[in-house]
Amino acid sequence: MASLPDLLIRGARVVDPFRGTDEGMDLLVSRGRVAELGKGIPAEGREVIDAEGMIVAPGFLDIHVHLREPGREDEETLESGLAAALRGGFTAVCCMPNTDPPLDNAALVEEMALKAAKLGLADLFIVGCVTRGRQGRELAEMGLMHLSRARVRAFSDDGDGIEDAGLMRRALEYVSGFGGVIVSHPEDRGLSRGGQVNEGEVSFALGLRGIPALAEEVMVARDLLLAGETGARLHLAHLSTARSLHMVREAKSRGLRVTAEATPHHLVLSERDIRDYDTVYKVNPPLRTPEDVRELRQALTDGTVDAIATDHAPHAPEEKEREFEYAPFGVVGMESAFPVLYTELVERGELPLMRLLDLLTRGPAEVMGLQAPEYGGGIEVGCRADLVLLETGREWVMDAGAFASKGRNCPFHGRKVKGRVAFTLKNGRVAFAAAGRGGEGVG
Amino acid sequence: MAVKGHLLDVDDLRREDLERILETARSFSEVLRRPIKKVPSLRGKTVVNLFYEPSTRTRLSFEVAAKRLSADVLNFTASASSVEKGESLKDTALTLRAMGVDAVIIRHPVAGAPCLLRRWLDVTVINAGDGMHAHPTQALLDLFTMRERLGDMEGATIAYVGDILHSRVARSGMKACRAAGMRVVAVAPPTLMPPAVPDYVEVSHSFDAVIPRCDVIYMLRIQKERQQEARFPSLEEYARLYQLDKERLRKAKPGVVVMHPGPMNRGVEISSEVADAPHAAITAQVSAGVAVRMAVLFLLLGGGEGGGVLA
Numbered sequence: 001m002a003s004l005p006d007l008l009i010r011g012a013r014v015v016d017p018f019r020g021t022d023e024g025m026d027l028l029v030s031r032g033r034v035a036e037l038g039k040g041i042p043a044e045g046r047e048v049i050d051a052e053g054m055i056v057a058p059g060f061l062d063i064h065v066h067l068r069e070p071g072r073e074d075e076e077t078l079e080s081g082l083a084a085a086l087r088g089g090f091t092a093v094c095c096m097p098n099t100d101p102p103l104d105n106a107a108l109v110e111e112m113a114l115k116a117a118k119l120g121l122a123d124l125f126i127v128g129c130v131t132r133g134r135q136g137r138e139l140a141e142m143g144l145m146h147l148s149r150a151r152v153r154a155f156s157d158d159g160d161g162i163e164d165a166g167l168m169r170r171a172l173e174y175v176s177g178f179g180g181v182i183v184s185h186p187e188d189r190g191l192s193r194g195g196q197v198n199e200g201e202v203s204f205a206l207g208l209r210g211i212p213a214l215a216e217e218v219m220v221a222r223d224l225l226l227a228g229e230t231g232a233r234l235h236l237a238h239l240s241t242a243r244s245l246h247m248v249r250e251a252k253s254r255g256l257r258v259t260a261e262a263t264p265h266h267l268v269l270s271e272r273d274i275r276d277y278d279t280v281y282k283v284n285p286p287l288r289t290p291e292d293v294r295e296l297r298q299a300l301t302d303g304t305v306d307a308i309a310t311d312h313a314p315h316a317p318e319e320k321e322r323e324f325e326y327a328p329f330g331v332v333g334m335e336s337a338f339p340v341l342y343t344e345l346v347e348r349g350e351l352p353l354m355r356l357l358d359l360l361t362r363g364p365a366e367v368m369g370l371q372a373p374e375y376g377g378g379i380e381v382g383c384r385a386d387l388v389l390l391e392t393g394r395e396w397v398m399d400a401g402a403f404a405s406k407g408r409n410c411p412f413h414g415r416k417v418k419g420r421v422a423f424t425l426k427n428g429r430v431a432f433a434a435a436g437r438g439g440e441g442v443g
Numbered sequence: 444m445a446v447k448g449h450l451l452d453v454d455d456l457r458r459e460d461l462e463r464i465l466e467t468a469r470s471f472s473e474v475l476r477r478p479i480k481k482v483p484s485l486r487g488k489t490v491v492n493l494f495y496e497p498s499t500r501t502r503l504s505f506e507v508a509a510k511r512l513s514a515d516v517l518n519f520t521a522s523a524s525s526v527e528k529g530e531s532l533k534d535t536a537l538t539l540r541a542m543g544v545d546a547v548i549i550r551h552p553v554a555g556a557p558c559l560l561r562r563w564l565d566v567t568v569i570n571a572g573d574g575m576h577a578h579p580t581q582a583l584l585d586l587f588t589m590r591e592r593l594g595d596m597e598g599a600t601i602a603y604v605g606d607i608l609h610s611r612v613a614r615s616g617m618k619a620c621r622a623a624g625m626r627v628v629a630v631a632p633p634t635l636m637p638p639a640v641p642d643y644v645e646v647s648h649s650f651d652a653v654i655p656r657c658d659v660i661y662m663l664r665i666q667k668e669r670q671q672e673a674r675f676p677s678l679e680e681y682a683r684l685y686q687l688d689k690e691r692l693r694k695a696k697p698g699v700v701v702m703h704p705g706p707m708n709r710g711v712e713i714s715s716e717v718a719d720a721p722h723a724a725i726t727a728q729v730s731a732g733v734a735v736r737m738a739v740l741f742l743l744l745g746g747g748e749g750g751g752v753l754a
């Protein structure tokens with residue numbers, strides 16, 4: 001790294017949600033760190049990125065991705081997934097433990113963490129299982145995962161809710177002993193079983209079984225009660241219904257230590273977008289009504305939602321290209337997140353740029369309890385140069401075929417967008433440069 | 444090959460298409476009364492019955508219809524094919540395309556399979572029932588049967604009774620009845636009613652209250668599995684509340700038409716006496732099935748040069 005020449009990012013608009021600053025300046029990167037900030041930094045002897053008109057922000061953090069390793073390396077690997085992260089502007093991600101075998105013990109999480117570190121791509125933080133084998137019966141060794149070199153601090157049986165309220169209560173209590181957080185996948189199987197799309201007009205018209213909003217809301221209500229009682233840190237994954245958000249808003253107003261995330265697909269698409277039984281729209285929780293989408297956007301603005309997370313879920317094409325009911329749930333999301341969110345929310349004037357970037361950086365870091373030097377802290381002299389350079393104002397077309405992820409199940413493929421990631425810097429190195437910006441792919 | 448017409452659901456049909464199918468079916472029903480019931484309209488055409496779900500009556504009905512039109516018929520059923528070896532619907536579609544068939548009639552246990560087939564094939568696709576979604580030829584043959592019995596259907600009232608939620612027959616049938624200008628009532632316990640029914644459908648949970656104003660009572664088959672899903676406590680209780688029996692039929696208009704898509708659960712949704720009473724048009728539905736399916740095949744496959752006549 002020491003051999004890298006200094007890199008001058010000139011004339012950028014530096015937007016830093018950690019400090020709440022938004023100003024035009026130059027930024028000098030040297031030895032993997034931000035060495036100087038200011039106006040008119042001299043260029044001689046340095047590599048220069050002319051960032052006139054670009055936005056520079058801290059690298060994003062995606063706290064909800066599925067990297068499929070170990071077990072389904074045909075769908076994604078740490079390598080392809082972490083490269084996809086960089087392509088999407090994410091310099092760090094948190095991966096969910098619903099792999100095969102599940103990430104439910106210290107040895108395995110440590111192995112994965114070390115393997116990811118060696119790749120030198122995006123940073124990986126592992127979410128460990130709450131229960132052994134994700135079976136929902138007995139607690140996994142969460143304390144040992146926390147003490148391991150993977151330093152696991154968030155736990156989830158994501159993909160399944162924890163049905164047993166008593167077990168959920170114990171999990172919340174237990175992790176509060178070492179400052180852990182439980183990430184709830186709020187879904188009551190008794191209410192969702194067999195469901196394919198949101199229950200309502202669309203499920204009726206398509207002849208598919210419905211997943212009622214209640215399946216989520218019943219669990220959100222239960223988990224909020226349990227979190228209130230135990231005082232433990234609860235994070236609610238991929239909220240999709242208006243009533244879930246109302247409950248979270250109310251709980252936060254009482255001072256409960258609860259956080260919530262929303263996905264780009266739930267923020268941009270509704271059940272009405274499901275066309276011709278195209279399984280690319282099959283996600284869990286399902287795409288909801290346009291009213292739910294409106295509420296979710298409102299919740300970004302008013303702080304009910306703390307983070308945007310993609311729930312990146314790559315699937316083999318032959319598994320998605322089949323009957324709706326037989327196809328798995330999930331979309332890939334890391335490489336389309338910023339372009340789509342910028343276009344649909346910021347460009348349309350619904351959300352300030354600062355807030356969008358906040359939801360992709362500071363918000364998720366707070367959810368996970370991550371702090372510099374692991375992640376975050378903002379852009380200042382001496383900080384690690386994990387940065388993203390964003391371009392806006394022109395029109396591009398989302399092309400899932402060009403993704404670094406192995407997954408092609410992207411509902412935004414072919415969509416016109418007005419923003420993109422031009423460069424991602426990891427440890428001061430240009431780890432991704434967009435087409436026409438000196439490269440394509442991860443360098 | 445030119446893109447041909449398809450029949451995936453009743454919505455695919457404009458009002459004039461609907462009329463045309465019913466008229467064509469009527470002339471075919473006359474053919475079916477002749478000593479020699481075969482016409483040469485689809486000679487040289489190959490039709491595949493692609494059945495992923497056991498259905499003797501619908502498959503036979505399509506097969507008879509195609510043969511009466513002199514088409515060659517291939518039967519591809521789940522139990523006798525590569526389906527068991529796990530071939531995907533897409534690969535099966537590509538195989539059929541490579542074989543150069545003219546039409547595929549598909550029955551599938553899950554919704555949307557015909558729609559996917561249409562995407563992967565460039566030949567006529569006819570939906571013979573997909574999951575809970577649609578069963579357009581059943582809806583058409585039901586309309587045909589009602590018209591034979593009632594004449595003008597404008598303003599007549601039909602009640603669909605039973606498992607509306609899981610019924611493709613009701614989903615397509617209600618649309619067809621609406622298109623024919625009928626009033627549609629859905630009768631079921633709340634647990635078997637869809638979460639959102641279209642505006643034009645009146646919802647009732649009381650069969651007894653609805654019976655006296657019906658011109659057509661359409662009984663739906665009830666499946667025993669619904670009890671395990673806690674949709675109702677027992678078949679006995681269901682039958683007490685929703686079975687069409689002699690007592691209930693007595694409260695109906697004298698000329699009421701009783702229909703059922705078959706196969707019937709005698710003693711559950713319908714009593715034997717009612718099933719065999721003169722009100723019942725159930726065997727007439729079966730006869731209509733052949734004529735209507737002949738009409739659909741004839742109109743979609745063009746019956747010679749010129750391609751499909753329908754949308």
